[in-house]
Amino acid sequence: xxxESTSSYRTLSSSEKGTNPMTKRHPIxxxxxxxxxxxxxxxxxxxxxxxxxxxxxDTARVxxxxxxPRTVEKYSLGCQQFLLDRGVKMVLIACNTASANALPALxxxxxxxxxxxxxxxxxxxxxxxxxxxxxVIGTLGTVRSNAYGRAIAARDPAAKLTxxxxxxxxxxxxxxxxxxxxxxxxxRRYLTQLFVQDPAIDTLVLGCTHYPLLANVLHRVxxxxxxxxxxxxxxxxxxxxxxxxALGSGANRRSTAGRLDCFATDTSRLDELAPxxxxxxxTGFELVDL
Amino acid sequence: xxxESTSSYRTLSSSEKGTNPMTKRHPIxxxxxxxxxxxxxxxxxxxxxxxxxxxxxDTARVxxxxxxPRTVEKYSLGCQQFLLDRGVKMVLIACNTASANALPALxxxxxxxxxxxxxxxxxxxxxxxxxxxxxVIGTLGTVRSNAYGRAIAARDPAAKLTxxxxxxxxxxxxxxxxxxxxxxxxxRRYLTQLFVQDPAIDTLVLGCTHYPLLANVLHRVxxxxxxxxxxxxxxxxxxxxxxxxALGSGANRRSTAGRLDCFATDTSRLDELAPxxxxxxxTGFELVDL
Numbered sequence: 001x002x003x004e005s006t007s008s009y010r011t012l013s014s015s016e017k018g019t020n021p022m023t024k025r026h027p028i029x030x031x032x033x034x035x036x037x038x039x040x041x042x043x044x045x046x047x048x049x050x051x052x053x054x055x056x057x058d059t060a061r062v063x064x065x066x067x068x069p070r071t072v073e074k075y076s077l078g079c080q081q082f083l084l085d086r087g088v089k090m091v092l093i094a095c096n097t098a099s100a101n102a103l104p105a106l107x108x109x110x111x112x113x114x115x116x117x118x119x120x121x122x123x124x125x126x127x128x129x130x131x132x133x134x135x136v137i138g139t140l141g142t143v144r145s146n147a148y149g150r151a152i153a154a155r156d157p158a159a160k161l162t163x164x165x166x167x168x169x170x171x172x173x174x175x176x177x178x179x180x181x182x183x184x185x186x187x188r189r190y191l192t193q194l195f196v197q198d199p200a201i202d203t204l205v206l207g208c209t210h211y212p213l214l215a216n217v218l219h220r221v222x223x224x225x226x227x228x229x230x231x232x233x234x235x236x237x238x239x240x241x242x243x244x245x246a247l248g249s250g251a252n253r254r255s256t257a258g259r260l261d262c263f264a265t266d267t268s269r270l271d272e273l274a275p276x277x278x279x280x281x282x283t284g285f286e287l288v289d290l
Numbered sequence: 291x292x293x294e295s296t297s298s299y300r301t302l303s304s305s306e307k308g309t310n311p312m313t314k315r316h317p318i319x320x321x322x323x324x325x326x327x328x329x330x331x332x333x334x335x336x337x338x339x340x341x342x343x344x345x346x347x348d349t350a351r352v353x354x355x356x357x358x359p360r361t362v363e364k365y366s367l368g369c370q371q372f373l374l375d376r377g378v379k380m381v382l383i384a385c386n387t388a389s390a391n392a393l394p395a396l397x398x399x400x401x402x403x404x405x406x407x408x409x410x411x412x413x414x415x416x417x418x419x420x421x422x423x424x425x426v427i428g429t430l431g432t433v434r435s436n437a438y439g440r441a442i443a444a445r446d447p448a449a450k451l452t453x454x455x456x457x458x459x460x461x462x463x464x465x466x467x468x469x470x471x472x473x474x475x476x477x478r479r480y481l482t483q484l485f486v487q488d489p490a491i492d493t494l495v496l497g498c499t500h501y502p503l504l505a506n507v508l509h510r511v512x513x514x515x516x517x518x519x520x521x522x523x524x525x526x527x528x529x530x531x532x533x534x535x536a537l538g539s540g541a542n543r544r545s546t547a548g549r550l551d552c553f554a555t556d557t558s559r560l561d562e563l564a565p566x567x568x569x570x571x572x573t574g575f576e577l578v579d580l
Contacts, residue, residue, distance in 0.1 A: 066558060
C-alpha cells in the first residue's frame with residue numbers, strides 16, 4: 001500500500017507503478033497556481049463526466065507567472081506530489097506557467113501520465129490558423145520560457161509565432177472587470193504591441209487559465225487591430241480531449257457524475273472567484289498546507 | 291553566540307535578549323512581501339544614513355494582499371526570523387498587509403522592537419486631516435483586517451474612516467503604467483467608490499508600499515472627485531521617523547553611509563523593479579530559500 005490518503009482513494013504501490021498504473025476507479029488530478037485551472041476541470045467534466053477529479057489550487061503562492069523557473073518547478077513538484085498521494089491515475093497541469101517551466105521535471109517524478117497546457121494549446125493553434133501566423137499571450141514566466149515557441153516549431157517549423165506577457169490580465173479577470181472600458185484599453189495596449197510585431201496574426205492563443213474570462217474583449221480588440229478575423233483558442237478543451245485519448249479504455253465511463261474534491265493552500269476569496277471559472281456551484285475547498 | 295549568520299553581524303544571545311538588545315553596530319531589518327518595501331528603505335536611508343540595513347523581499351510568495359490572515363502571519367514570521375538570524379536590532383514591517391495581520395505575532399516572537407506600517411500611517415493621516423475624514427486604500431488583506439480602523443479610532447475616536455481594497459493598483463505600479471489613461475480610469479473607478487461613501491474625505495492614506503508610485507494620479511483624481519484639496523500620505527516617512535525615535539542613542543550616527551544588504555526569495559524581475567522603489571542603484575539581491 002502507498003501512503004495514507006485522506007480521500008477514499010489509495011496511492012499506487014511501487015509494483016503497480018512499474019506496470020500500468022491506470023485503473024478506472026482512480027481519480028484524475030488537476031493542479032493550478034490558483035482557481036483559474038477550474039476552467040480545465042469544467043472541460044474535463046464535459047469530456048469525461050464519469051471521472052472523479054481531485055483539484056489543487058496553490059492559492060497561497062499564486063501567481064506563478066511572475067516567478068522564476070526554479071521556484072515554479074519547486075512549487076509544481078509539491079502540488080503534483082499532493083495529487084499523487086491522493087492516488088490519481090493522471091496529472092493535468094492546468095497552469096500554463098507550470099506547464100512551460102516544469103513539465104519535464106513533473107514527468108520525471110512519476111509513472112502516471114502528466115499532461116501540460118502548452119502542447120494541447122499549440123495543437124489547437126495550429127489546427128485553427130489559416131496562414132500560420134500565431135500570437136500567444138500569457139504570463140511573464142510562460143513567455144520567457146518559450147515553451148509555446150518550441151511546441152509550435154516542433155509541429156510546424158514554418159509557423160510564425162509572436163509572444164507577449166500581459167501581467168494586468170490576471171487581476172482584471174479576478175476583479176471581474178472583463179467587459180468594460182478598462183478591459184478594452186488594457187487589451188488594446190497589449191494587443192497593439194503584439195500586432196505591431198506581426199500584423200498577419202490570424203490565431204491568438206490565450207496562454208493562461210485566467211484569460212478565457214476576457215475572451216470576448218480580446219477577440220473584439222484583436223479583430224479590430226488586425227482588420228481580419230482572428231481565431232481565439234485556449235488549452236482547456238484540448239487538454240480534456242488529450243486526457244480522454246490517453247486514458248482510452250482506462251476512462252471511467254459510468255453514467256453517474258464523478259466526484260469533484262477541491263483543495264487549496266489558502267482559502268481567501270475562493271467562494272467569490274471559483275464559481276466564475278468552474279461554471280457550476282462548488283461544495284467548497286479543503287485547506288491544505290504544502 | 292547565536293546562530294551562524296552569513297553576514298558580518300551575529301545574532302543576539304539569549305542573555306542579551308533579556309536586557310537591551312540594541313547596539314549601534316547591529317543593522318536594522320526591513321521585510322516586505324516584495325520590492326515595494328524599498329520605499330521604506332529609501333526613507334530610512336534619509337532619516338538614518340549611518341545605519342546598516344538588511345532587506346528581505348519575499349518575492350517568491352508575493353503578493354500577501356490577497357492571502358488569508360493565517361497565511362500572511364506564517365510567512366511574516368518566517369521573514370522576521372530570517373532577519374533576526376542576521377542579528378538585526380529592530381524590525382520594520384514595510385508590508386501593510388503583514389503589518390495589519392501579523393504585528394502582534396511578530397512582536398510576540400522577539401525582544402527587539404518591531405515597527406509596523408499601519409500605526410505610523412494612522413499617525414500621519416491624523417496629522418494631515420483638517421476635518422477628520424480619512425480614506426484608506428490598500429490590499430484586500432489590509433482592508434479586511436480593519437487595522438487602520440482600529441489604529442485611527444484609538445488615537446481619535448471622532449475621526450471618520452472609509453476603506454477600499456484596490457487590487458489592480460499593484461500590477462499597474464509594477465507594469466510602470468503609472469501616469470496614463472489606464473491609470474486614470476482605474477484610479478477613478480476605485481476612488482469613486484470611496485468618495486461615494488464619504489464625499490468629505492480630505493486625507494487619503496496610501497496603505498500599500500506600491501501605491502506611492504501612483505501618488506500623482508491618485509492625488510489628481512482624488513482632488514477632482516472631492517472638489518476640494520485632498521492630502522495624500524503614506525507610511526514610509528513616518529516609519530523611518532518612528533525608527534529613529536525608538537533607536538534614540540542606539541542609532542548609528544557615523545558619517546559614512548551604511549551598508550544595504552538585499553535578499554529575496556525569488557529573483558525574477560528584481561533588476562527591473564527594485565530601482566523604481568529604492569530610488570538609487572542597487573548592487574543586487576542574494577537569493578534565499580525560506
